[in-house]
Amino acid sequence: MLIALLAETAAHGSEHLAEDTPPPFPPFETWHMPSQLFWLAILFGILYLTMSRVILPKLSDTLEKRSDRIASDLDQAARLNDQATEAQQALELRIAQAKNKARETADKARAKMDAEMAAETARVDAEIEKKLDAADERIASLRVEAMKNVEQIAIETADTIVGRFGVSASKSELKKAVTAALE
Amino acid sequence: MNLFMPSVALDPIHQFKVTKWLDFNVGGIDLSFTNASGFMALGVILTIAFFGVAASKGQLVPSRLQSLAEIGYGFVADMVRGAAGEEGLKFFPFVFTLFFFLFFANMIGMVPYAFTTTSHIIVTGALALLVISIVIGFGFYKNGFKFLKLFAPSGAPWPIYIILIPIEIISFFARPLTLSLRLFANMLAGHIMLKLFAGFAVGLIAAGGAYIIIAPFAFAMGVALNALELLVAGLQAYVFAILTCVYLNDAFHPAH
Numbered sequence: 001m002l003i004a005l006l007a008e009t010a011a012h013g014s015e016h017l018a019e020d021t022p023p024p025f026p027p028f029e030t031w032h033m034p035s036q037l038f039w040l041a042i043l044f045g046i047l048y049l050t051m052s053r054v055i056l057p058k059l060s061d062t063l064e065k066r067s068d069r070i071a072s073d074l075d076q077a078a079r080l081n082d083q084a085t086e087a088q089q090a091l092e093l094r095i096a097q098a099k100n101k102a103r104e105t106a107d108k109a110r111a112k113m114d115a116e117m118a119a120e121t122a123r124v125d126a127e128i129e130k131k132l133d134a135a136d137e138r139i140a141s142l143r144v145e146a147m148k149n150v151e152q153i154a155i156e157t158a159d160t161i162v163g164r165f166g167v168s169a170s171k172s173e174l175k176k177a178v179t180a181a182l183e
Numbered sequence: 184m185n186l187f188m189p190s191v192a193l194d195p196i197h198q199f200k201v202t203k204w205l206d207f208n209v210g211g212i213d214l215s216f217t218n219a220s221g222f223m224a225l226g227v228i229l230t231i232a233f234f235g236v237a238a239s240k241g242q243l244v245p246s247r248l249q250s251l252a253e254i255g256y257g258f259v260a261d262m263v264r265g266a267a268g269e270e271g272l273k274f275f276p277f278v279f280t281l282f283f284f285l286f287f288a289n290m291i292g293m294v295p296y297a298f299t300t301t302s303h304i305i306v307t308g309a310l311a312l313l314v315i316s317i318v319i320g321f322g323f324y325k326n327g328f329k330f331l332k333l334f335a336p337s338g339a340p341w342p343i344y345i346i347l348i349p350i351e352i353i354s355f356f357a358r359p360l361t362l363s364l365r366l367f368a369n370m371l372a373g374h375i376m377l378k379l380f381a382g383f384a385v386g387l388i389a390a391g392g393a394y395i396i397i398a399p400f401a402f403a404m405g406v407a408l409n410a411l412e413l414l415v416a417g418l419q420a421y422v423f424a425i426l427t428c429v430y431l432n433d434a435f436h437p438a439h
Contacts (some may be wrong), residue, residue, distance in 0.1 A: 032213075039223060039224070040306055043223050044280070046231075047230060047280050048276065060256070062242070062243075062253070063253060
């Protein structure tokens with residue numbers, strides 16, 4: 001039933017027209033074809049000319065300008081980036097140089113101080129040595145003196161002791177005896 | 184029994200009828216300005232107006248309209264580049280014009296009571312012939328007689344050519360036919376279907392009684408078909424344009 005109704009809807013117009021003339025199918029009618037071709041040629045031609053001469057050049061120009069601008073901006077960014085990198089490198093170089101210089105100065109100062117210290121130490125050592133030597137000499141001489149005194153005292157004591165015994169002894173004998181006893 | 188409204192409003196073929204708006208006769212040839220010409224002119228005017236306004240400022244940061252025009256530009260340019268290669272861009276203005284001419288014509292056709300210029304075989308046929316003439320003309324201009332290699336793809340053993348060459352020739356000359364018929368038939372059939380379902384819904388309501396229950400379904404079908412036809416309108420313009428690019432590619436590289 002539905003299908004019949006649909007078919008009737010479809011057929012209705014044609015049926016209606018079929019009463020007097022055969023149903024014309026507009027796309028296959030020939031009378032309007034020259035006019036369709038004529039206006040198609042004119043309108044398509046106008047559209048083509050407008051597009052190719054005016055609108056597309058304008059659009060492509062805009063797109064090109066934009067891509068140029070983007071490219072140049074990117075270029076500039078890259079250049080600035082390079083400059084920044086260079087500056088950073090220069091800075092790092094200078095920092096390194098400064099560090100080297102500081103180290104050198106410190107090394108030099110240390111070396112100088114070391115040398116001064118060594119010289120001073122050597123000088124003081126030498127003085128001390130000299131003083132020690134002098135002192136040793138003096139000690140030695142004092143000892144000799146002292147030993148002489150001891151001998152003298154011993155001889156005198158021995159003389160006195162021997163005298164008590166009523167014996168007299170010559171000085172050389174006494175000295176000989178003392179020396180033997182001391183050794 | 185006439186359940187329906189006046190026959191003109193329901194006749195699905197009536198929408199394709201060409202009527203004269205202005206009589207114009209040159210040397211006995213009827214070149215009248217018809218409703219078909221009028222709606223074609225409307226499409227061209229709208230295309231030029233849209234792109235004219237969108238492209239006029241040429242801003243570095245595009246407005247929405249300019250963005251849309253640039254997307255259209257990029258879309259067609261990619262289509263040409265993809266199908267016909269970098270040299271194919273020589274025909275970019277032509278393909279661009281063709282695509283937007285068909286696109287606007289098809290879309291205007293989707294407006295109720297508007298005339299669909301692409302639903303006439305004479306229009307699609309003329310455009311298809313224009314395309315194939317350009318392919319043949321440019322093919323011979325660029326390649327000379329080497330263009331005929333198009334019909335004899337290299338690399339086949341020679342007995343195959345006896346069958347292959349006629350097939351290639353037939354397929355080449357079938358191109359304008361299929362190109363024009365595809366667009367014409369899609370537009371024609373789609374609009375007939377739209378009219379039919381819309382008329383069917385109205386008819387069911389007019390029939391009254393239990394039919395009214397079914398009417399919304401017919402109407403919903405009409406709405407769904409409208410969406411489908413909108414897709415078809417865009418798609419067929421695209422198909423026509425991309426096939427043009429594919430055929431142009433043959434003019435550049437006839438030896439496959």
